[in-house]
Amino acid sequence: MNDASSNRTPKIKIRGLSKAFGDKVVLDNVNLDIFPGESVLVIGGSGSGKSVLLKCILGLLHPDSGSIEVDGEEVVGLMGEDLDRIRRKFGMLFQNAALFDSLTVWENVAFGLIQGQGRPRAEARKTALEKLAAVGLGEDVGSLMPAELSGGMRKRVGLARAIATEPEIIFFDEPTTGLDPIMGDVIDRLIVKCVKQLGATALSITHDMASARRISDRTAMLYRGNIIWVGPTAEIDRSDNPYVDQFINGRAEGPIQMQVRAL
Amino acid sequence: MPILQPIGRTFLSFLEATGRLTLFTVIALSHCVRPPFYPRLVVRQMIEIGYYSLPVVGLTAIFTGMVLALQSYTGFERFSAESAIPNVVVVSITRELGPVLAGLMVAGRVGASMAAEIGTMRVTEQIDALDTLATNPFKYLIAPRLIAGLTMLPILVLIADIIGVFGGYLVSTQKLDFNPATYLKNTRDFVEVQDVVSGLVKAAVFGFLVTLMGCYHGYNSRGGAQGVGTATTNAVVSASILILCFNYFITELFFAR
Numbered sequence: 457m458n459d460a461s462s463n464r465t466p467k468i469k470i471r472g473l474s475k476a477f478g479d480k481v482v483l484d485n486v487n488l489d490i491f492p493g494e495s496v497l498v499i500g501g502s503g504s505g506k507s508v509l510l511k512c513i514l515g516l517l518h519p520d521s522g523s524i525e526v527d528g529e530e531v532v533g534l535m536g537e538d539l540d541r542i543r544r545k546f547g548m549l550f551q552n553a554a555l556f557d558s559l560t561v562w563e564n565v566a567f568g569l570i571q572g573q574g575r576p577r578a579e580a581r582k583t584a585l586e587k588l589a590a591v592g593l594g595e596d597v598g599s600l601m602p603a604e605l606s607g608g609m610r611k612r613v614g615l616a617r618a619i620a621t622e623p624e625i626i627f628f629d630e631p632t633t634g635l636d637p638i639m640g641d642v643i644d645r646l647i648v649k650c651v652k653q654l655g656a657t658a659l660s661i662t663h664d665m666a667s668a669r670r671i672s673d674r675t676a677m678l679y680r681g682n683i684i685w686v687g688p689t690a691e692i693d694r695s696d697n698p699y700v701d702q703f704i705n706g707r708a709e710g711p712i713q714m715q716v717r718a719l
Numbered sequence: 720m721p722i723l724q725p726i727g728r729t730f731l732s733f734l735e736a737t738g739r740l741t742l743f744t745v746i747a748l749s750h751c752v753r754p755p756f757y758p759r760l761v762v763r764q765m766i767e768i769g770y771y772s773l774p775v776v777g778l779t780a781i782f783t784g785m786v787l788a789l790q791s792y793t794g795f796e797r798f799s800a801e802s803a804i805p806n807v808v809v810v811s812i813t814r815e816l817g818p819v820l821a822g823l824m825v826a827g828r829v830g831a832s833m834a835a836e837i838g839t840m841r842v843t844e845q846i847d848a849l850d851t852l853a854t855n856p857f858k859y860l861i862a863p864r865l866i867a868g869l870t871m872l873p874i875l876v877l878i879a880d881i882i883g884v885f886g887g888y889l890v891s892t893q894k895l896d897f898n899p900a901t902y903l904k905n906t907r908d909f910v911e912v913q914d915v916v917s918g919l920v921k922a923a924v925f926g927f928l929v930t931l932m933g934c935y936h937g938y939n940s941r942g943g944a945q946g947v948g949t950a951t952t953n954a955v956v957s958a959s960i961l962i963l964c965f966n967y968f969i970t971e972l973f974f975a976r
């Protein structure tokens with residue numbers, strides 16, 4: 457699990473994290489370090505618990521056991537003001553965007569600025585429109601309601617909201633799913649820019665291997681509740697791990713058996 | 720004893736639900752009194768609960784007042800006690816029917832829509848998103864609704880009292896040949912401060928219960944559209960039952976000797 461960066465203190469340190477829903481074990485003793493300023497990608501089959509992992513770190517789901525440290529501070533079991541203080545470090549793009557449907561698009565993007573940081577509305581609106589422009593959405597879109605947007609537009613608004621407060625740590629849950637290939641590339645560049653220019657730490661989930669190679673420094677593969685492989689994304693083709701090989705090449709035959717029955 | 724097992728289990732799950740609701744209430748109340756506050760949201764909820772409930776509460780009140788006068792006339796006529804009608808109307812409206820009927824109507828209107836709105840926010844992860852944006856959902860969603868419910872229902876009930884008494888007056892003077900001046904004088908003479916105050920206290924409690932049930936069931940809804948539907952039903956049913964229960968106990972508190 458350790459690699460060249462092990463001499464630094466991790467931004468996020470996950471140890472022995474387990475989470476089950478009823479009898480269904482989703483995460484089983486997950487260990488992962490994410491270092492400051494790096495972009496880590498989590499890959500894994502659909503339903504393998506990638507989104508659950510992100511929600512555990514954010515304290516949206518309570519793990520059954522294990523420890524999660526952010527900047528050396530234990531966050532499992534944290535509540536109230538303390539948890540809010542930690543959460544101010546984070547930005548999150550939800551898999552289904554999770555826009556507030558009673559607010560306009562720009563109010564969604566400005567939400568963290570106005571409510572979280574107490575900035576004046578006019579100033580927050582200006583920042584929100586800048587972030588919207590960065591994800592390719594014009595000022596006219598800013599005054600629409602989320603229900604009036606297409607799926608890909610919603611995703612980009614969610615992305616703009618996640619980066620609007622310029623957080624230290626940003627989680628992207630499938631940022632490019634549902635976008636056309638060109639916009640996908642634009643978003644990938646935006647993510648890289650956030651990490652490189654703002655010095656943010658990023659944890660992303662994607663199924664798109666081309667996008668994965670563009671946005672991440674390291675990749676971790678989640679399988680059956682465990683991180684079975686971690687390594688630099690550049691070396692993912694030489695992982696010598698049959699599970700990883702099968703996954704990144706998208707083959708139906710291999711050690712990973714999908715629970716399907718032929719028609 | 721296999722027969723004791725289901726009883727025990729039901730009892731335990733009842734205790735668990737009660738505990739969860741109590742905890743929810745305590746947390747919600749603590750956020751009502753601690754800053755930051757969201758005055759814009761409180762005002763929006765006040766308009767939603769108070770202003771938009773006026774037509775339905777007003778209609779309920781006027782017809783209730785009218786039917787009260789008519790019914791008590793047919794009853795009291797037999798004992799030549801028609802002069803008690805203003806008394807019956809004003810006391811029943813201010814003490815019981817005003818707050819209870821307004822509470823039930825608001826439970827159907829406001830409690831249901833709160834449960835549906837918050838429930839939808841829960842199942843579409845909007846509440847999670849609020850959390851990640853370091854905004855407490857109790858402060859942002861629940862406290863403004865509770866405050867609005869607590870303050871607007873007494874105002875609604877006060878208006879309903881007036882409209883209800885007016886309904887009785889209308890039927891008595893137009894249909895039952897009462898003298899308008901005497902009717903009003905009798906109404907004024909009979910009504911006591913305690914009647915109105917007990918009704919307004921009830922209204923505040925009912926407003927709190929309705930919004931609490933709407934928020935609680937919405938906040939804890941699970942699953943998709945079906946879960947939201949269940950939450951909405953539960954919010955209305957539980958609020959209605961609680962209103963009728965609390966109505967009895969508040970009455971006992973005020974009037975039992």
Ligand SMILES: Nc1ncnc2c1ncn2[C@@H]1O[C@H](COP(=O)(O)OP(=O)(O)OP(=O)(O)O)[C@@H](O)[C@H]1O
Binds near residue numbers: 482500504
């Ligand atoms: N709130 C919940 N209650 C019960 N089970 C849940 C809940 N959230 C997730 N799960 C279960 O946990 C498992 C992992 O879910 P998760 O959303 O993390 O998958 P994922 O890896 O993000 O998949 P995808 O790539 O399709 O988004 C799923 O099998 C799901 O059924």
Ligand SMILES: [Mg+2]
Binds near residue numbers: 506507508629
């Ligand atoms: Mg997911």
